[in-house]
Amino acid sequence: MKRLFLFIILLQLVVCTVKADNQNGGKISKEQAIEDVDSLVYMLCEVHPNVFSMVTPTKFLMQVNAIKQSFRDSLTTLELYQKVAPLVASVGDGHTSLTFPFNDVFRKETPRFPLMVSVNSNDSTITTRGALFGVPEGVKIVSINGIGSKEIIQSMMKYVSGERTFFKLTCVNNDFIAWFHMLYRANEYKIEYLENGKLTTKRLRSVSVIEKRNEMSKGLKEVEINNSVHYDILNKKAALMNIPSFRSANDMAKVCQTMVADLNRKRIENLIIDVRDNGGGTSMAVDTLLTYIANKPFMQYEKVWAKITPTTQTMTRRPYNKGCFFGVNEEKIQPIADETKRFKGNVWVLMNHHTFSAAASFVWTIKAFKIGTLVGEEAGGMNVAYGDVVSYALPHSKLHLGISFKRFWLYGADETNIHGALPDIFAESDNALKVVLDKIHK
Numbered sequence: 117m118k119r120l121f122l123f124i125i126l127l128q129l130v131v132c133t134v135k136a137d138n139q140n141g142g143k144i145s146k147e148q149a150i151e152d153v154d155s156l157v158y159m160l161c162e163v164h165p166n167v168f169s170m171v172t173p174t175k176f177l178m179q180v181n182a183i184k185q186s187f188r189d190s191l192t193t194l195e196l197y198q199k200v201a202p203l204v205a206s207v208g209d210g211h212t213s214l215t216f217p218f219n220d221v222f223r224k225e226t227p228r229f230p231l232m233v234s235v236n237s238n239d240s241t242i243t244t245r246g247a248l249f250g251v252p253e254g255v256k257i258v259s260i261n262g263i264g265s266k267e268i269i270q271s272m273m274k275y276v277s278g279e280r281t282f283f284k285l286t287c288v289n290n291d292f293i294a295w296f297h298m299l300y301r302a303n304e305y306k307i308e309y310l311e312n313g314k315l316t317t318k319r320l321r322s323v324s325v326i327e328k329r330n331e332m333s334k335g336l337k338e339v340e341i342n343n344s345v346h347y348d349i350l351n352k353k354a355a356l357m358n359i360p361s362f363r364s365a366n367d368m369a370k371v372c373q374t375m376v377a378d379l380n381r382k383r384i385e386n387l388i389i390d391v392r393d394n395g396g397g398t399s400m401a402v403d404t405l406l407t408y409i410a411n412k413p414f415m416q417y418e419k420v421w422a423k424i425t426p427t428t429q430t431m432t433r434r435p436y437n438k439g440c441f442f443g444v445n446e447e448k449i450q451p452i453a454d455e456t457k458r459f460k461g462n463v464w465v466l467m468n469h470h471t472f473s474a475a476a477s478f479v480w481t482i483k484a485f486k487i488g489t490l491v492g493e494e495a496g497g498m499n500v501a502y503g504d505v506v507s508y509a510l511p512h513s514k515l516h517l518g519i520s521f522k523r524f525w526l527y528g529a530d531e532t533n534i535h536g537a538l539p540d541i542f543a544e545s546d547n548a549l550k551v552v553l554d555k556i557h558k
Contacts, residue, residue, distance in 0.1 A: 146187045148512035149196055153183055156200065156214075156517060159508050160207065163431070163519045165423040165440075170208030179203050193217040193513045198298055202274045204517065209502045210472065213277035215516040216294045227322035229296055229305065232336065233257065235289035237282045237469045238493075238544070240269045242292075244309070246336035248328075249320050251307065253335070258308040258315065260300065271299055280536070283496035286393075286470035347375045354386040354556050355379055356549075362397030362474040365404045372408040376459045385461040386556050392466050392492065392545055396473025403449055406481060409459050413448035414485045416477045419525035420445070422504075428521050431506040463488030464552045467537070468545035472497040480526045480537040492548040495536030499529035 144152070157180055160167050168176065183199050197217055204214045232245040242257040242265045257265050269288060272295040276284040288295065307318045323331070345368055347357040357375065362368070379387060387409065399416055406414055420443050424436040452458050465488050467479045476497020482488045502520035509516055525531070543551040 143190050143192055144196065144512045146189050146191070149187050149191050150184050152196065152510040152512050152515070153180060153200060155511055156204070159427070159517065160204070160212070160519060162425050162427045163423070163506060163521050164207065164209070164212060165421060165502060165521065165523050167207055171206040176203070176206065179206065193220045193515060194298060196513050197515055198275075200515070205275060205277045207277070208279060209520055210278040210283060210497070211501070211503050211505050211518065211520040213518055215518070216291060216298075217513075217515060218294065221294070221297065222325075224325055226297075226325070227301070227303070228325060228328050229293060229301070230320045230323045230328065230331070231307070232332070233292055235269060235285055235292055237285040237289065240266060240285055242269070246332060248331050248335045249318075249323075251309065251318055251320075252311060255309040255311045255316075258310060259306075260308075261302060261306050263300065268296070268300065272296075278496070279498050279501065279534075280469075280494075280496065282469040282494070283472065283536075286468075286496060290470075345371045347371065349378070349382065349384060350388075350553075352382075353384065354388055354553065355384050357387060357389045359389065359391050359394055359405075359475075361394055362399075362401035362405075362478070365398060365400040368401045368404045372405060373457070376408050376457060379459055379461070380456070386464060387459055387461060388464045388466065388549065388552055389488070390466045390549070391471050391475045391478060392468040392548065393470045394472070394475035395470065396475050396497070399474050399477060402474050402478045402481070405478070406487070407449065407452050408457070409463050410451040410485065410487050411458070411460070412485060413450050414481055414487070415445055415448045415527050416481050417524050418445055418527045418529065419443065421523040423521055428506065431508065432521070462556075464555075465490050466548040466552065467492040467495055467539060468548070469493050469496045471495040471536075473503060476501075476536055477524075477526055480529075483537050483540070484527045489541065490537060490539040491541045491552050492539050492543055493545055494538055498534050498536055499526045500524070500531055500534045 180203065183203060186199060194217055197214060201214045204212060230249045231251060232248060233242050234245050235242055244251055244253055244255050244257065247253045259265060260268065269285070272288050273284055275295060276287045278284040278287060303322055305320050307320060309316055309318070342358070343360050345359050347355055349355045402416060422441045424438050424441065426438065429436055429438065463482070465479055465482050467490055471479055472495070476495040479490055479495050480499055483490055500523070502523050504522040505518045505520055507516060507518055541551060
């Protein structure tokens with residue numbers, strides 16, 4: 117069901133005010149923190165196929181020792197996260213990450229940074245979202261409390277898991293408020309920004325969640341949020357399919373059946389599929405969609421390597437055999453046999469630097485089998501990458517750790533040339549839909 121929400125409130129404000137689960141006020145002892153680090157290191161080495169593919173064992177273990185030696189008598193979960201997240205990020209795997217402890221940090225009484233911002237994944241500039249507390253919308257922030265915007269972004273990057281800088285920047289964009297609070301929170305903020313080429317200074321105090329919500333209700337545009345897969349017919353020539361995530365194969369099949377019948381009946385010749393900012397989901401949902409739009413057999417993953425330990429068996433609760441396994445997929449998936457139930461027009465796919473995981477596999481397959489035309493930016497997910505994640509909560513802090521236990525090679529991928537799917541037509545993310553519509557109506 118569609119509802120009107122303020123987009124940022126939904127993603128970055130409401131989530132951050134949920135009551136914390138920790139009953140000890142978020143504090144753990146030094147001994148407990150050390151046990152959490154030991155547990156984290158053990159789980160990484162036990163589950164991940166190759167913890168040391170991007171960082172040497174010596175450097176990794178030196179980091180571990182330095183972290184332990186830096187502990188005070190007691191730590192908050194935020195302090196532990198701040199010390200340990202860079203260690204996890206050093207693995208260099210976008211699926212293996214430590215989640216920011218939102219619930220412990222952002223309570224109703226927690227003072228907030230007053231502005232909402234966007235971080236550009238191409239040039240790492242910071243611009244304002246909405247007109248809040250007297251600062252206009254869309255202005256470029258130069259510095260906050262004397263710290264340059266580039267330095268602010270760079271300081272956040274070490275907490276981000278990922279293979280490419282541009283993907284990490286999209287993650288900074290999504291979690292900027294959290295990392296800014298961790299690194300730069302203050303009672304007052306001196307904000308320098310460029311407006312029409314002129315440097316302007318504004319001094320703002322930190323605000324309560326209620327104050328920020330009220331200001332956002334006035335200064336941020338309401339946007340329609342629909343987190344389900346859905347489509348709209350734009351005009352007589354084109355339809356737009358929005359896929360926020362590849363969450364469910366069954367849901368995808370239901371939408372595709374209805375959509376394809378509708379488009380074929382109305383003789384819509386162009387289907388635009390939007391997977392910008394799609395962080396992934398299940399590969400089965402991807403296969404389901406492809407069977408409705410492909411005109412030839414296809415496959416997503418050509419090879420897979422899995423490391424299965426007793427710990428992995430316990431965490432996945434699947435009947436895997438123990439050991440290391442390497443498999444080659446030789447069987448392609450067939451499109452739906454009845455051509456009348458497939459879309460046979462032109463397929464366009466919108467993508468950007470945060471098209472990741474299953475969504476990255478989708479766009480790679482689209483290009484590899486020439487199913488459609490990719491428009492936008494290089495995908496954030498790589499053609500050779502770790503994936504299939506198990507979840508683990510550290511014993512004392514309850515910080516959430518996600519760990520890959522497989523490595524995948526997409527169809528035709530070359531281990532010596534790792535990259536995301538490249539668009540056929542390059543366009544900035546926000547402009548990709550316009551580029552396609554212009555092509556269609558030429």
